[in-house]
Amino acid sequence: MTKAVFQLEPLTCPxxxxxxxxxxxxxxxxxxxxxxxxSSKVKTEFDGTRVEAAQLEKTIEKLGYEVLSAKVS
Incomplete structure (x- = not known):
């Protein structure tokens, strides 16, 4: 299982x-x-053979949120 934490621009609403x-x-x-x-962070766990962190980052950005950094482990 792969883990990724995305730091976003400050979130403004729940x-x-x-x-x-x-x-x-x-x-x-x-x-x-x-x-x-x-903290405006998104923590994820995913199957790295089925999806990549870059795909998740693109999904977040398509929703209108800027990803400032990503840490994959």
Missing amino acids: SCIKKIESMLTKTAGVESVKVLFN
């Missing part, structure tokens, strides 16, 4: 959490998503 979690959860290979509102 509804952002549901929007991001909902979209990433629908992505094939994603096992879990947790959005931390106060």
